[in-house]
Amino acid sequence: MKTRGVLFDLYGTLIVYGEMEQAWNAWCDVIHDAFCQQGLSMTAAEFRPYCSGFFDTPEPVDAIAGMTVVERRLHRLAGDLRVKLPPDQAVQAIERALDVWHDYVSLDDEAADVLAEIGRTRAVALVSNFDYAPYVHRLLARWELEPLFDSIVVSDAVGVKKPHPEIFKQALRELALNPTEVVHVGDSQEDIDGATGVGIRPVWIDRHRKDRWRAQPGVSVARIAGLAELLPLLD
Numbered sequence: 001m002k003t004r005g006v007l008f009d010l011y012g013t014l015i016v017y018g019e020m021e022q023a024w025n026a027w028c029d030v031i032h033d034a035f036c037q038q039g040l041s042m043t044a045a046e047f048r049p050y051c052s053g054f055f056d057t058p059e060p061v062d063a064i065a066g067m068t069v070v071e072r073r074l075h076r077l078a079g080d081l082r083v084k085l086p087p088d089q090a091v092q093a094i095e096r097a098l099d100v101w102h103d104y105v106s107l108d109d110e111a112a113d114v115l116a117e118i119g120r121t122r123a124v125a126l127v128s129n130f131d132y133a134p135y136v137h138r139l140l141a142r143w144e145l146e147p148l149f150d151s152i153v154v155s156d157a158v159g160v161k162k163p164h165p166e167i168f169k170q171a172l173r174e175l176a177l178n179p180t181e182v183v184h185v186g187d188s189q190e191d192i193d194g195a196t197g198v199g200i201r202p203v204w205i206d207r208h209r210k211d212r213w214r215a216q217p218g219v220s221v222a223r224i225a226g227l228a229e230l231l232p233l234l235d
Contacts, residue, residue, distance in 0.1 A: 003234045005123035005177045007168070007195075009186035010136065013205050014111045014126075014145075014227075023104035027051075027097045031074070034093035035083045042081075050081060055131065069156045070094055070131035098135050107143050110227040115148040117231060125151035125171040129190065133157040151175055162186075163194030172198075185230060192221060203230060 008014055025048065032040070032047040040047070060072040067075075071090055078085040085093075118124055126149050130136050133154040140146040151174035155161040158170050172179060179199035184191060187205050195202040196219055203222045222233055 002181070003122065003183055003201075004181040005125065005175050005183075006118050006230075006234065007125045007127045007171055007182060007184040007200070008115075009162075009184075009188070009191050010126055010128035010130065011105070012187035013185055013191075014108055014115075015105050016108050016207075018104040018106065020104060023101045024051075026100040026103070030097040030100055031077075031093055034085065034089060034096075035078065035081065038078075038083050038085055038089070040081060040083050050077065059131075068132050068134070073131065094132060095135065098132065102139070107145075108227055112143070112145065112148070114227040114230065115145065118234070119148050119150075122234070123150045123175045123177060125149060125153060125175055127153045127162065127167055127171050127184065129155045129161045129167075131156050162188075162190040163197060165194065165198045168194055168198045168200060183234070185224075185227075203233060205230075 011017075028048045028051045029044050031051065032042075032044045035047070036042075054073060054077065057073075059069050060076045062072070067087075071087070071094065074090050074094060075085065078090075115124055126136075126140075128136060133156040136154050137146065137152065140149070140152070146152070151171050153167060153171045153174070155167060158167050160166045162168070168179075168184070172182065175182070180201075183201045183203050184195035185203045185205055186192065186195070187207075192202045192204055201222075203224060205225075205227065206223050207225055224230055224233070
């Protein structure tokens with residue numbers, strides 16, 4: 001069936017990682033500074049282990065109205081350390097921390113041109129696991145990418161993460177397309193398994209040719225080393 005739409009993962013797919021250990025330390029240092037302003041007595045080196053698994057642990061179940069997932073995570077960490085962090089200062093700390101973290105990543109050089117080329121004849125959507133949806137929109141606007149997407153689906157706003165089928169189904173609904181009409185491009189196991197699970201053809205972007213994903217029996221996965229290699233696969 002003709003490919004009528006393309007879904008893209010964001011981090012590791014359209015965005016390329018740099019020195020991520022430095023990025024993480026910079027992120028932790030911003031949060032540490034915010035906590036110290038509220039009375040935390042701990043060095044940055046002592047604080048960093050408490051941040052371990054910040055984004056990987058299960059999301060806090062105590063959903064607070066109007067709070068994004070990352071805000072709830074930060075308030076949980078503050079509570080663990082007996083720090084009272086006002087909501088407005090929490091948001092400021094999160095945004096500063098994300099800003100410094102993004103100093104260590106970059107937009108793939110081919111991303112804008114590939115998105116524009118695909119968008120000439122096909123629908124384009126972003127499907128991203130990220131705990132702070134407003135920042136994704138801000139980032140895309142900064143890079144002038146937002147107009148290139150017909151749909152932007154972020155886990156924080158949807159309430160589930162890849163590989164959960166609902167995040168893919170949300171994108172399909174917004175594009176008004178069937179799974180067999182779409183491909184999904186991503187760099188992780190969650191991307192491949194999630195797409196396959198709803199009947200979307202997966203494309204694995206593997207810039208460094210690392211065999212970290214193993215295909216399940218009966219599953220065919222195209223592998224590309226760069227975004228431009230996707231274009232011939234859509235014909």
